Amino acid sequence: MKDLTDKQELVYKFILNSMKERGMPPTIREIGDKFEITAKGAYDHLKAIEKKGFIKTQKNQSRAIELTRNDALESLPAQVMTIPVLGRVAAGMPILAEENVEGYIPIPDRLAKKPGTFALRVVGDSMIEAGINDGDLAIIQKKETARNGEIVVALVEDEATLKVFYKESDHIRLEPRNAKLKPIKSKKAQVMGKLIGIYRFY
Structure with a gap:
């Protein structure tokens, strides 16, 4: 270097x-x-x-x-921790979340207390009514389960998307927060993590 x-x-x-x-x-x-x-x-x-x-x-x-x-x-102080930015996640149609580190961002350590916290760059406008915009960094706590109404990153056919999670009788419904868009319904959707924060640049 x-x-x-x-x-x-x-x-x-x-x-x-x-x-x-x-x-x-x-x-x-x-x-x-x-x-x-x-x-x-x-x-x-x-x-x-x-x-x-x-x-x-x-x-x-x-x-x-x-x-x-x-x-x-x-060298950053204890109250600030860094987490990796791992590719992109769609807030519209799913986009492959590539498991490559694009960089690191500092966040308050209270958001990164548990191991496995990471960030994905949001693409699209399907979560705008939840205050999540295109270009935001979604801070995700790695989890494999979720409760109804939580915002999660879910894997649908090897592509990741940020949506509101609902478990229904024979499938999972991933609900957007944009009245113009329809939910994604899948029997094979896999929860990757739960949204715990948004990192936004102005």
Whole structure:
């Protein structure tokens, strides 16, 4: 992994300190204000740091900076823990949730007390009436069972979807929270985990 320039190292340390002190990364504007540079200058520094493997960013999202180095992750304080982002989950039609780590996000440790907590990126609008939007990160506690009315990630024919769970007599009903969409009914749906939080970038 390439070394950072002096200025890139200062920006990187500012990101780490923000995560340690506030539990979230800074915005591009906050980086620009801190170093008295333009938003484009701050963005260029982020992309250079990302290219060298220290962080990962998401396009068009203000606070979408994820740490990728283990030594940086281990330096975060106890009250902030990091969890892996594992692919995508559909809040519309199911999309394959690939079991590859896209990056890590810091969350309060009370959300990650139990092992197996992870995040999936939401795609679609079927849960908008529950306040879950396209692009959100769904924080999931790994579980194989659920109670009626809980929001779960369920596997349907090897594809994962975020829906409200209902166990019925001979099948499972996965209900959207969008009046325009119909529920998914399946006899083979498998619960992967329960929604315990939403991580959103503005």
